Amino acid sequence: MPKYVYDFTEGNKDLKDLLGGKGANLAEMTNLGLPVPPGFTITTEACRHFLTEGRLPDGLEEEVSRHLSALEAKMGRRLGQADDPLLVSVRSGARFSMPGMMETVLNIGLNDESVHGLAKQSSGNERFAWDSYRRLIQMFGKTVQGIDGELFDDALEALKAGRDDLDLEAADFQRLVETYKGIVRDQTGEDFPADPHRQMRMAVEAVFRSWNAPRAILYRRQERIPADLGTAVNVCSMVFGNCGMDSGTGVAFTRDPGTGHQGVYGDYLQNAQGEDVVAGIRNTLSLQELERIDKPVYDELMQIMATLENHYRDLCDIEFTVERGKLWMLQTRVGKRTAGAAFRIAVQLAEQGMISMDEAVTRVTGDQLAQLMFPRFAGDADAKKIAKGMNASPGAAVGKAVFSSERAVELADRGENVILVRRETNPDDLAGMIAAQGVLTSRGGKTSHAAVVARGMGKTCVCGAEELEVSIQGRSFTAPGGVVVNEGDVISIDGSTGAVYLGEVPVVDSQVVEYFEGSGDHEDELVRAVDRVMRHADGMRRLEVRANADNAEDAARARRFGAQGIGLCRTEHMFLGDRRQLVEELILAETDAERERALEALRPLQQGDFVELFREMKGLPVTIRLLDPPLHEFLPDCTDLSVKVALAGDRAEEKDLKLLAAVKRLHEQNPMLGLRGVRLGLVIPGLFAMQVRAIAEAAKAVGGTRAEIMIPLVAAVQELENVRDEARAILAETGVEALVGTMIEVPRAALTAGQIAEAAEFFSFGTNDLTQMTWGFSRDDVEAAFFSRYLELGVFGVSPFESLDRDGVGRLVRLAAEEGRRTRPGIKLGICGEHGGDPDSIHFCHETGLDYVSCSPFRIPVARLEAGRAALVCADSDTR
Numbered sequence: 001m002p003k004y005v006y007d008f009t010e011g012n013k014d015l016k017d018l019l020g021g022k023g024a025n026l027a028e029m030t031n032l033g034l035p036v037p038p039g040f041t042i043t044t045e046a047c048r049h050f051l052t053e054g055r056l057p058d059g060l061e062e063e064v065s066r067h068l069s070a071l072e073a074k075m076g077r078r079l080g081q082a083d084d085p086l087l088v089s090v091r092s093g094a095r096f097s098m099p100g101m102m103e104t105v106l107n108i109g110l111n112d113e114s115v116h117g118l119a120k121q122s123s124g125n126e127r128f129a130w131d132s133y134r135r136l137i138q139m140f141g142k143t144v145q146g147i148d149g150e151l152f153d154d155a156l157e158a159l160k161a162g163r164d165d166l167d168l169e170a171a172d173f174q175r176l177v178e179t180y181k182g183i184v185r186d187q188t189g190e191d192f193p194a195d196p197h198r199q200m201r202m203a204v205e206a207v208f209r210s211w212n213a214p215r216a217i218l219y220r221r222q223e224r225i226p227a228d229l230g231t232a233v234n235v236c237s238m239v240f241g242n243c244g245m246d247s248g249t250g251v252a253f254t255r256d257p258g259t260g261h262q263g264v265y266g267d268y269l270q271n272a273q274g275e276d277v278v279a280g281i282r283n284t285l286s287l288q289e290l291e292r293i294d295k296p297v298y299d300e301l302m303q304i305m306a307t308l309e310n311h312y313r314d315l316c317d318i319e320f321t322v323e324r325g326k327l328w329m330l331q332t333r334v335g336k337r338t339a340g341a342a343f344r345i346a347v348q349l350a351e352q353g354m355i356s357m358d359e360a361v362t363r364v365t366g367d368q369l370a371q372l373m374f375p376r377f378a379g380d381a382d383a384k385k386i387a388k389g390m391n392a393s394p395g396a397a398v399g400k401a402v403f404s405s406e407r408a409v410e411l412a413d414r415g416e417n418v419i420l421v422r423r424e425t426n427p428d429d430l431a432g433m434i435a436a437q438g439v440l441t442s443r444g445g446k447t448s449h450a451a452v453v454a455r456g457m458g459k460t461c462v463c464g465a466e467e468l469e470v471s472i473q474g475r476s477f478t479a480p481g482g483v484v485v486n487e488g489d490v491i492s493i494d495g496s497t498g499a500v501y502l503g504e505v506p507v508v509d510s511q512v513v514e515y516f517e518g519s520g521d522h523e524d525e526l527v528r529a530v531d532r533v534m535r536h537a538d539g540m541r542r543l544e545v546r547a548n549a550d551n552a553e554d555a556a557r558a559r560r561f562g563a564q565g566i567g568l569c570r571t572e573h574m575f576l577g578d579r580r581q582l583v584e585e586l587i588l589a590e591t592d593a594e595r596e597r598a599l600e601a602l603r604p605l606q607q608g609d610f611v612e613l614f615r616e617m618k619g620l621p622v623t624i625r626l627l628d629p630p631l632h633e634f635l636p637d638c639t640d641l642s643v644k645v646a647l648a649g650d651r652a653e654e655k656d657l658k659l660l661a662a663v664k665r666l667h668e669q670n671p672m673l674g675l676r677g678v679r680l681g682l683v684i685p686g687l688f689a690m691q692v693r694a695i696a697e698a699a700k701a702v703g704g705t706r707a708e709i710m711i712p713l714v715a716a717v718q719e720l721e722n723v724r725d726e727a728r729a730i731l732a733e734t735g736v737e738a739l740v741g742t743m744i745e746v747p748r749a750a751l752t753a754g755q756i757a758e759a760a761e762f763f764s765f766g767t768n769d770l771t772q773m774t775w776g777f778s779r780d781d782v783e784a785a786f787f788s789r790y791l792e793l794g795v796f797g798v799s800p801f802e803s804l805d806r807d808g809v810g811r812l813v814r815l816a817a818e819e820g821r822r823t824r825p826g827i828k829l830g831i832c833g834e835h836g837g838d839p840d841s842i843h844f845c846h847e848t849g850l851d852y853v854s855c856s857p858f859r860i861p862v863a864r865l866e867a868g869r870a871a872l873v874c875a876d877s878d879t880r
Contacts (some may be wrong), residue, residue, distance in 0.1 A: 020232030022093025039236035040067040047230035080196025085114035087238040090203040094231040100427040102210040103143040105203040107136035111194040128243040130173035137180040144206040239328040241321040254309040257337040260344030339368035343529040366839040366862035371458040375507035383501040386479035389465030391498040392451035397438025397460035405432025425450040442468040460495035537868025544852035552612035558857040565621035567854020568832035583634040599690040610698035623708040630671040677713025696734040707738035715746040717755040745769035753816035757823035767833030804841040846870035
């Protein structure tokens, strides 16, 4: 029978898959000799069994009972003992941090008898005991019994009647307990469970169920966390921060998670339990204030923080409680941080000798680099600043103020930018936080729920703007000076400074974009960190990074961003605008002479386009895809043209009549699978020859070029051979050398890649079409129709157009690469679909042995970094 329960003394930080991050790190701190309250962890295997079978696994309750007995013996008290109770917390803890997304229940073991024993333990502190009891009923009712939490909140607010939490007395909380028990009775038809063992069992099952709570599912989807991991459950003996002013609770970071700067960062709240800090119900003290309040505890905490950072070799996020002057460690984990902090901290640790530069590169991600490339507010903007809060998560966010998660989602779905404004956020606000451009709260600090979740998602966030009076019911807030902002009014928030502005503030490029453009301040600390990481990543990567670029402007930007060539130039974009008239003439040509005249008119224009690209690339490879889309895309809309002809009647122009006949002739039920790509080149004489000649003449004019001619939509080697032979003849005639290859975007091409490689000198995987054809759906039609439902059901972990489907499309890519190289060992292999800029897909390309990825110019830095990370990750796994 599997072992389902581990004492904190039995685990370590490397058992996160089994014990979850929280349980593994509690065990690690226990092993380090740090002051951790004793407890045990129920494994993720037990959770997976519960979720699959709908019941706890056989033997689990007996195993929990044995560990609970051992805990009781160690503590000298029994769970819920009337005169001297042991109380425990039941907390979730998944493999990956999911702050606030799953359930926690504190103070388990309290009932009408043991509450008096708890007061006795605390030297007769009745207030503390009854406060703890009401917290249990409130948390248990909401998280375990599914009661609407606002019922408890409203009862508390009615009791306070304008008073602060600390103004409430024991008798107040005793009355509140009775009120809460009445709410439980009314909502469930049963009394609040008094049996401590039943409380614990129900809480464990509730934590397991919370793995599949809507907000947890949404968070996993946002963070790309696998849905089948499950959560562990940590049962920990309670320590209390709410038993007097010599007690408290806090959250600390070994470095600033917002900026990466070293120092003392965190929040502390006297006479409070942990959820009070992250919920932001009272504004906290800075961690430095703890030194004034209790210097011995502060000094011990500083020593422990240094121990943990040196042990984990990273920024650590720490939760702690002080109980009557005694420090207890409740959790540590490698802390979430902003993108800028991630780069600064990685380089700092490398320069301090704690990690290597190889490891520093693996500590940052392409997604974080992309966040740093977002715009920022113009420094000299004439904006009306109305408030200031804490700079919880950087960025520049502009949008309409909204005061509920539902409204944020509603407006965002209509394409509007919004800022979610709340007193404080809670896990139920996750959907609104995802939909919003940024988050603004009037309460809470850098460790509040809003700050932690926003940092993890890379969302701009300003917290603790105490000057704001937020009215959720009135859908407005009031700033100093009587400034009122109603729902729908535009505001701007600066997550780097904490400033809140009325109206729209202009944005400018980030300093990181300026660095890549060659105009940034290299003395800036962030720019220096990014530069050091990028240089090292470039030195380690094997994959080349090219750009998808169709014009000289994009090509120039791509070069500045570090592109090593063009992996995809779409020639159809060159046929639009003023040139559409010439394409129409080509389509309407009725004789060979008319068709040749149209092609000859297009050739010098095409040649000029290619000359500009070759000049910008200065000898780097340029892959040019011959015309791919169906010709009807260059003609007027059939309905519009039919209406125009019908209204004109007998006066309809001959050209319009010809165009309408051509549109009807070229109409296809499924154009994406019709006359396009290589088929155009075979059916319309001279079309591809014109393009190849334009490429050759441009290459000859510029000199020193590395042209690569790509034939699209090939499904059979015979198609490619026909176009290749024609292209080779033109290249020989003009005395130009160029590679001729094909785009692998049809499943049959991947399956017959060995044959196709006999005629192709390179493959470029067009994963957009390959994904459509492999899955059998049209991207334009299905994404809005059912992708959200497929994500909810777990059919997709992530959209297959966003990240390459390794099992299906990826298997075709691997097969084609292997068979292509078997036929032609030196064949060049690349990818030019949108997946070429996706971090996970880039790692797949490295593992598969491709030679390059190609992506949009603005994704080039991301691809460079991820290509370096992929090489380092693979090298690390090979040495294990």
